Amino acid sequence: MKFRVERDVLADAVAWTARSLPARPAVPVLAGLLLEADGGTLTLSSFDYEVSARVGIEAEVEDEGRILVSGRLLADICRSLPNRPVEVSTDGAKVAVVCGSARFTLPTLPVEDYPALPEMPTAAGSVAGDVFAAAVAQVAIAAGRDDTLPMLTGVRIEIEGDTVTLAATDRYRLAVRTFLWKPDQAGLSSIALVPAKTLNDTAKALTNGDSIQIALAGDKLGEGMIGFEGAGRRTTTRLLEGEFPKYRALFPDGAASVATVETAPFVDAVKRVSLVAERNTPVRLTFSDGRLVLEAGSGDEAQASEALDASLTGDEISIAFNPAFLLDGLSAIDSPVAQLSFTTSTKPAVMTGKPDMDAEATDEYRYLIMPVRLSG
Amino acid sequence: MTVWDDLVGQDRVIAQLRSAAVGARGVLAGEESSGGMTHAWLFTGPPGSGRATAARAFAAALQCVSPDLSLGGEPGCGHCDGCHTSLTGTHADVDVVSTELLSIGVKETRDLVRRAALSPAGGRWQVIVLEDADRLTEGAGNVLLKAIEEPAPRTVWMLCAPSVEDALPTIRSRCRHVALRTPPVAAVADMLMRRDGIDPEMASYAARATGGNIDRARRLATDEQARSRRAEVLGLPLQLGDIGSCMAAAQRLVDAAAADAKEITAELDARETEELRNALGANGPGGRLPSGTAGVVKELENRQKKRATRTQRDCLDLALVDLTAFYRDVLTVQLGAPVPLDNEQVRPSVDRVARAGTPEDTLRRIEAILACREAIDANVAPLLAVEAMALTLRAG
Numbered sequence: 001m002k003f004r005v006e007r008d009v010l011a012d013a014v015a016w017t018a019r020s021l022p023a024r025p026a027v028p029v030l031a032g033l034l035l036e037a038d039g040g041t042l043t044l045s046s047f048d049y050e051v052s053a054r055v056g057i058e059a060e061v062e063d064e065g066r067i068l069v070s071g072r073l074l075a076d077i078c079r080s081l082p083n084r085p086v087e088v089s090t091d092g093a094k095v096a097v098v099c100g101s102a103r104f105t106l107p108t109l110p111v112e113d114y115p116a117l118p119e120m121p122t123a124a125g126s127v128a129g130d131v132f133a134a135a136v137a138q139v140a141i142a143a144g145r146d147d148t149l150p151m152l153t154g155v156r157i158e159i160e161g162d163t164v165t166l167a168a169t170d171r172y173r174l175a176v177r178t179f180l181w182k183p184d185q186a187g188l189s190s191i192a193l194v195p196a197k198t199l200n201d202t203a204k205a206l207t208n209g210d211s212i213q214i215a216l217a218g219d220k221l222g223e224g225m226i227g228f229e230g231a232g233r234r235t236t237t238r239l240l241e242g243e244f245p246k247y248r249a250l251f252p253d254g255a256a257s258v259a260t261v262e263t264a265p266f267v268d269a270v271k272r273v274s275l276v277a278e279r280n281t282p283v284r285l286t287f288s289d290g291r292l293v294l295e296a297g298s299g300d301e302a303q304a305s306e307a308l309d310a311s312l313t314g315d316e317i318s319i320a321f322n323p324a325f326l327l328d329g330l331s332a333i334d335s336p337v338a339q340l341s342f343t344t345s346t347k348p349a350v351m352t353g354k355p356d357m358d359a360e361a362t363d364e365y366r367y368l369i370m371p372v373r374l375s376g
Numbered sequence: 377m378t379v380w381d382d383l384v385g386q387d388r389v390i391a392q393l394r395s396a397a398v399g400a401r402g403v404l405a406g407e408e409s410s411g412g413m414t415h416a417w418l419f420t421g422p423p424g425s426g427r428a429t430a431a432r433a434f435a436a437a438l439q440c441v442s443p444d445l446s447l448g449g450e451p452g453c454g455h456c457d458g459c460h461t462s463l464t465g466t467h468a469d470v471d472v473v474s475t476e477l478l479s480i481g482v483k484e485t486r487d488l489v490r491r492a493a494l495s496p497a498g499g500r501w502q503v504i505v506l507e508d509a510d511r512l513t514e515g516a517g518n519v520l521l522k523a524i525e526e527p528a529p530r531t532v533w534m535l536c537a538p539s540v541e542d543a544l545p546t547i548r549s550r551c552r553h554v555a556l557r558t559p560p561v562a563a564v565a566d567m568l569m570r571r572d573g574i575d576p577e578m579a580s581y582a583a584r585a586t587g588g589n590i591d592r593a594r595r596l597a598t599d600e601q602a603r604s605r606r607a608e609v610l611g612l613p614l615q616l617g618d619i620g621s622c623m624a625a626a627q628r629l630v631d632a633a634a635a636d637a638k639e640i641t642a643e644l645d646a647r648e649t650e651e652l653r654n655a656l657g658a659n660g661p662g663g664r665l666p667s668g669t670a671g672v673v674k675e676l677e678n679r680q681k682k683r684a685t686r687t688q689r690d691c692l693d694l695a696l697v698d699l700t701a702f703y704r705d706v707l708t709v710q711l712g713a714p715v716p717l718d719n720e721q722v723r724p725s726v727d728r729v730a731r732a733g734t735p736e737d738t739l740r741r742i743e744a745i746l747a748c749r750e751a752i753d754a755n756v757a758p759l760l761a762v763e764a765m766a767l768t769l770r771a772g
Contacts, residue, residue: 073656150493240494
């Protein structure tokens, strides 16, 4: 194999691909980066059994070929190369990287032992990279982290025509976000359950492109793969199998009371008050006309309370939440004003964001949170 | 070559797994009937019979992507990309889980449950091979129950254990059972000749002496030192003259086992370390580990250390098994049974011990060896246990 390529192009591609190299490779070859020179393209790939990353760059290919080299080492080398064209060629079991007057020789890894990379699914559409990354971050926050029920560690992606819905829950809260995208074909309908952590990482890694392509495999069993592509960079992620809870029914039909609070002071107050809330004890919120009182701690232990301005329509209500889950929601709505709708103090509350106190709340993002039952 | 080549004397099992692999292809093609394929398998068989080998071969057959398949070939060609990476242990959808520890706990199994819920990367089957299913703690077994009973549609579990009784009843009842037999001596000898090019006499000696344990037979046939250490073990019954010599013999036995273990692990350790360092880029210019990777190497070293401990224990146990085989031969001679001796090459010593005692003595001695194995299993200091055994062997 022999090819020549621009230094910056190579360094960028190697750095990006090396990002998905596993920190603790299950088998040594997974620490390798696969280089495939074919026609006028150099393809770089990495794979950790769950996520694969692949990028194609233009190169002057003299001899076609396929080699595997240590990804960490190649990334370190490319980062420090002078700004001159880079020539890479194999010599037996070694590969030489020559750039200007710098020359490196590194050993290759057994390319025949490298696992086959998953194929990129085809059915697709596109969405702005930053919209997608923001939506994923908003939803992934509610995904479960323990492995007892694997499907709760995933984010469900539902595609119905030009609408995409993301949902995740860990039993105590549920985050749902909808956004519009451009499907390649009208009437596309598909469902996938993607591990939340990898989805979040992938979405972040692709934000530099203007728009990203999302590709889902067909509905056939066992073809569970989702692919993302942005600016020539492609990743695939394995899907989780399993039945996701029927979450739409969890949102209450109407609300007995709706409260509106400015987000920033609310967040500060929750953080302060929850200082005295011991692990797994709630903060209590009491909404009355024009006022929200937060309290935490009880009995002989330390106690705290704080009052805020808030507007309320409907019945007065007193309700308690896990402070960490409440803060997660307040940060995820990503709006200056938070709107909370309640039915009763034992039923879940729904949090949405709006740009100012008088604006209409949008249903684009909804964060459902279970209250903690207060004893006595 | 096919993936089944390493399975010796297990024709019935191979036939069963082959037809299951064909059935699995049907399932992938969307056929209704599963054709002998199912989602959970339990491979049992005595040590060295090739439980894990069978599971890996079956996994490879499930991942076979040979072009011959469309021409009516059988899955499991042994050289396509799918078979090759499955057998070398790098296939994305074949997860071989083994432990260097004495048990597999809840924490490790939870991660398995999560992985089992993923869909396969190659669009075929995701196979999880659990090599030491007998080492699952009860809690860990319970964590797996649900995942084994109703795995994701394309996940296949393959558990390996010495016998059905070693798996929890609740796990056992959720698996299809594949029983491997002790490979016949002739088949083992034949494989040693065919694959490792060992001369017939040595092959048949090694196969007979190790009672059908393929890995040990190969080792014995190829390694001069392993043979001399074995001779040392079998010499023990004649060295039990007085208490002092009993102690010395016990020490030699323990040392021989330790030396055996050291040789096995040293070879493996060096190769693994080299592969990992290469992959991390430590063998490039400078020869230093790139930053942030020292932890991975350290982790490997820790794992190797734990494995060394376990291997040492395993080797001592095998030495005691050899010793049991010797007394079995003594009993054979004493009773005049018309079966071949395991240790024909030390027939003079067998005869001598046989003449010096009664069958009852021999049975008591075999009991003493068993007691010693149990004691070591219960964490008694190995040397102490072997010394106690040597004294009992002397008394008869």
